[in-house]
């Protein structure tokens with residue numbers, strides 16, 4: 423009957439799982455909680471986030487967590503199996519041992535050697551291997567115990583300690599169970615029945631097939647559990663060591679094979695961003711990082727080549743622009759010289775001739791009889807024509823080379839030119855030269871004069887302005903000039919020298935003249951909002967005061 427009984431462990435699984443499985447689970451859960459929900463201050467969280475966002479931390483966690491879960495799981499299962507086997511073996515041995523005691527007692531009782539039976543139990547009690555050894559009669563009364571301690575007391579199977587077995591059908595009852603005593607101590611409890619055999623009939627006149635007594639032993643589990651616990655901690659230590667060693671090895675390899683090289687590449691790229699394009703890295707292994715390094719090196723080579731090409735191009739451009747500047751200067755000088763020569767020739771040749779013509783017309787008018795009205799009228803018309811032609815000739819001379827520019831300077835020449843040009847046009851003109859009455863270098867004055875001449879001509883020809891204003895000033899070593907009109911305005915970005923209707927040579931010439939002296943020209947204009955042309959030119963040395 424005892425052989426049929428199952429081991430007590432079949433009913434004790436929850437107990438075993440709670441011990442190890444819950445420990446491992448709580449370790450992992452604690453770790454995850456620490457990662458996800460550890461209540462940190464903001465700056466701590468920020469620092470933690472920075473550490474966590476590094477590749478090294480991610481890889482370390484990525485290895486540690488699964489390794490911990492897998493190895494922890496395997497270790498927990500192994501431990502549970504190991505514990506089951508150990509406790510099963512211990513249970514069998516305990517049951518066997520109790521059976522041996524039962525047989526020995528039975529023998530002594532059969533022989534009516536009750537003293538020997540008591541001595542046997544006393545000896546067993548002295549070994550200290552058992553917490554309790556009771557022989558119970560059918561009422562549950564203790565009839566034998568080591569040193570007769572507890573004899574006479576009645577153990578009820580209604581006791582909660584007994585219920586795990588006694589609530590089951592008899593065939594279902596395990597050979598032994600683990601019981602936690604009131605003291606908190608855990609024991610194997612084995613119940614071996616003393617069967618009612620024919621030899622018993624001599625003393626026990628009962629026909630029933632019920633056992634005559636039951637041998638109850640409680641074997642402390644303390645030592646066994648202590649060694650299982652030690653085993654558990656040892657396993658845990660191995661597990662932690664395995665994880666730590668794996669993490670260290672992986673980190674070393676990661677550092678050596680990947681991170682170090684990526685860091686170098688990152689530094690080189692940062693330097694590249696700051697303009698250090700001549701840095702080259704050694705590719706090392708031809709792996710993915712090696713390929714990246716190759717790409718970086720190639721990129722550096724190309725950028726350097728393009729930079730060299732660009733340098734050569736910009737040097738070429740600078741040379742060409744210097745040449746263009748010189749040519750422009752020569753052109754402008756030649757143009758001005760030519761204008762001067764033309765103005766002189768017109769003045770000297772045509773001026774003389776017109777003067778002579780006027781004189782002759784005067785003489786002729788005196789010679790013709792005052793009564794010849796027709797001839798007198800013709801002569802008067804001729805004199806008027808000579809006067810207007812002479813005026814036009816002087817306007818031309820002034821336009822070609824205003825004498826005021828050489829004699830009185832930019833402000834006076836500009837004022838004279840504007841007033842002459844705008845006379846009888848109805849356009850209001852205003853000139854504000856403020857403190858600016860000094861002289862500028864002659865070439866600069868000429869360039870500025872031409873520039874304003876063109877701007878004024880634009881305002882008259884294109885703007886349909888009612889009001890034109892010129893302002894000249896010297897400010898902190900800069901000549902600053904503005905010419906504004908309240909005309910129709912235009913979009914300066916829409917003026918192109920190319921296309922079907924190329925325009926803008928005048929504006930380009932103005933910019934060129936400003937650039938020739940290291941200055942700049944700005945045009946602010948919009949449709950319906952008038953136009954304002956501003957020019958700034960550095961004046962060095964400062965202009966001399968005009969006396």
Ligand SMILES: Nc1ncnc2c1ncn2[C@@H]1O[C@H](COP(=O)(O)OP(=O)(O)O)[C@@H](O)[C@H]1O
Nearest residue numbers: 880881884885909911912925926927928929953
């Ligand atoms: N003050 C202005 N008001 C309105 N339009 C202007 C003014 N100045 C220039 N423009 C516009 O810019 C164009 C280009 O001017 P410009 O280069 O001097 O060439 P051009 O006077 O020979 O047409 C002009 O055709 C005109 O449409």
Ligand SMILES: [Mg+2]
Nearest residue numbers: 876880928929
């Ligand atoms: Mg123009």
